[in-house]
Amino acid sequence: MKILNIAAYKFVALQQLAELKQALLEALTARGIKGTVLLAEEGINLFLAAESGAIHDFLTWLRLDARFADLHAKQSWSHAQPFAKLLVKIKPEIIRMNHPAIRPESGRAPAVDATTLKRWLDSGHDDAGRPVVTLDTRNTFEVDVGTFKNAIDWRLSKFTEFPQAVLEHRAELAGKTIVSFCTGGIRCEKAAIYLQEAGIDNVYQLDGGILQYFEDCGQAHFDGDCFVFDDRRAVDAALRPRVNVGASSDI
Structure with a gap:
């Protein structure tokens, strides 16, 4: 497989978004890279694909900007280009939640790495002896392609429904260690902060999401595949x- 796919995000305060958009368009176009980049005052979110050399050259260029120096990109491979075109968009949020008070660029919720989560799931409890549950923050059609065994799934049709779902289901989270998760980490990062601000204790986000978990731990405790928002539709562990997993444009 010759096409390198990357997914990356970072919550960081950004200004002069129009100028940044133009610089990204020029850098990506010059390297023949396709995919989507979302920009907002709260940060950057990107899904890109091209031959390996072009991707690595772009990441080197991007990390020269101090705001993105520590940007971590999750990698996977495909036989063909999964994106039809290049889009760089300015949005109110890089992942829409409609809760302006939730500002991950000002501080993250605690995170748990993939190997620690696997160890907790192996034993059924965290290091303090509390039962561990995973909370899927993704949309229903994504969950149906694959999710952690026994994960909490509130049948969300879009991420903006998550805050209300927390208020309706908070009782089932009491006394447990909650690990929120999503595809690459961006939704569960906002979700974990919201859970904390809603007064729920012992909340973590899965660092790097399902894609990082697959890379570090494989299929353990996970049923099915991980939906992705490009022509691959999903990736396995x-x-x-x-291919042919189903489709939706809702992100």
């Missing part, structure tokens, strides 16, 4: 593309 080895980060290989699946």
Whole structure:
């Protein structure tokens, strides 16, 4: 497989978004890279694909900007280009929640890495002996492609429904350690902060999301594949593309 796919995000305060958009368009176009970049005052979110050299050259260029120096990109491979075009968009949020008070660029919720989560799931409890539950923050059609065994799934049709779902279901989270998760980490990062601000204790986000978990731990405790928002539709636990899984434009 010759096409390198990357997914990355960072919550960081950004200004002069129009100028940044133009610089990104020029850098990506010059390297023949396709995909989507979302920009907002709260940060950057990107899904891109091209031959390996072009992707690595772009990441080197991007990290020269101090705001993105520590940007971590999750990688997977495909036989063909999964994006039809290049889009760089300015949005109110890089992942829409409609709660302006939730500002991950000002401080993250606690995170748990993939290997620690696997160890907790192996034993059924965290290091303090509390029962551990995983909370899927993704949309229903994504969950139906694959999720952690026994994960809490509130049947969300879009992420903006998450805050109300928390208020309706908070009782089922009491006394447990909650690990919120999503595809690459961006939604569960906002979700974990919201859970904390809603007064729910012992909340973590899965660092790097399902894609990082697959990379570090494989299929353990996970049923199915991980939906992705490009023409691959989903990747398996080895980060290989699946096809004809279903589609939606809702992100």
